[in-house]
Amino acid sequence: MVRPSTKSEGPQRRRYAKRLAPADRKEQLLDAALALIGERGFADVSIAAVAERGGVTRPVVYDSFAGRDDLLHELIERESARLRAAVDRSMAGIESTAPHEDRGEMLAAALARFLAEVRAVPDSWRLIYFPIDGVPAVLRERLEQARDDLRAPLSCTLGQWLSGKRGAEEVDVDVLVRVIQGIIHTAAQLVLDDPDRFDIDRIITMLKEMLLRAP
Template structure:
């Protein structure tokens, strides 16, 4: 019969922390997102999500019927997060009096959103293996939602420039600005301490809004 010391030495079984179904669902989706960012969509399985979350597979199956269901809900959640971030960025622009201030405010808000949700935005700005077609479509939609308001803002800016006689191609300008935003977002994701929003906004203002 085991003595008291041997019983005391036996490691206790670890149990998953009790969470509400909603909180557990978020935890499992967070685990799936991290797996995708680290190793691509192929890395996501019920077993991998369970292991990353510190729970058993039945816990995952209680909330998700299959791997596909995990990925579908993950894409839905991250798409909604991106769309909300774009909306907040555009709302920041509306509070400003001039076009340069509006562009600066919206870009600052957007870069802060990127900093706050790095895993989400890596789905957009970095290549990830095995991206489902539905996510590609959502990413394109998110980019369009950011492009259209900037087209309006930059169009107003060009209209207010006394030296502009229609030589600037607005379509090209919008695409260039979108490319700069994507580059800035990658810098923020790769090295947020080195490439902070103030540094990026200073460069942006010099390129577009500096007095000649």
Template sequence: MARSRTEAPPPRRRYAKRLLPADRREQLLDTALKIVATAGFTEVTIAAVAEHGGVTRPVVYDSFGNRDELLAALIERETSRMRAAVGRALLAEPESGTETREVLLAALTRFLCDVRTMPDTWRLVYFPIDGVPPLLRDHIRKARNEFRLPLRNLLGDWLAECPAAEQVDLDVFVEIVQGCLQTLARRVLDDPEHFAPRRIIAAIELLLGDSP
């Protein structure tokens, strides 16, 4: 049946914008991360990533052979981002003459700012997410172990400058600080306006008191 002259033509099918393979891969991983953050790992499927990413399933399969490969790539990317963030916080070279107290505060500020700018990434660590794969737990455990030593060194330097801290067990102190960091990160993710990094740092400065 012929279409009348006044009848509107059918809408054209929308096609995904052409991207370089590496860019398309990153876009699909971003889409998968959003699904994880809102619905959990169990909801990440090739079909769901295609739908939410505005592409067809063959486009997703061009980048990832299957769901397991996609999730493995996502976990690898996000744990690499976490390592980079912790590295920026703990391994940055301080300026000559900077007091250890100021180095600690600067490290904490960098860490909390990274948490705030990458909330979906850090939710993988600090909040229970449905269907967390064992691979993610393994990556997170390894990342924590990698950066326990620089954190221990930094805290050890600070304790060495505090005459009143002679009886403090460094390993116990590291455990306490790590627990505090996890709590603060959760607060930043839960209520980023009320628990803005600058407000947290102002409170911690008061707790630390004056430099020894």
């Protein structure tokens, strides 16, 4: 008696990843690496791990990146560019010519936009606002530089906000910038760590109390 053939017999055919354009494949693999970093830290990110997470073979990853260091370098460059673009979008609409009484509202609105950016892509912002194990020294320096890039637009905006305020000439803007940057840092951590408890409206309400009650 001849046994009927079944689909389960014989070698299983390998499932291949969907073919993507080179630029799209690179973005997909960078996203896979970013997710791995968020879950395990930098130390556990390897070409093999990224390939597995991305559903491709290692040669496919090597088609896009020379190696692990190249992949991580491009990832940090991409995330740093995202941070700068997010800051620019957040600061858009703050006008130095606005009436002084409106500038506190503008600063609060800018922070609300920034925190919305943080909440939209949490894995990206965790690189900036949370310590992650195994960050290579050169990448740590790049991340710190990206965070420090916030100071220039913040200094300009706070200088405009202080313009015309009573006693403004006695304010050390450099110190004020770092204090406000610390507040932004904490606010971003709250939004990332416990967004249901610390929603953006709650944080902005507190900030407005600080800005609008200032003498």
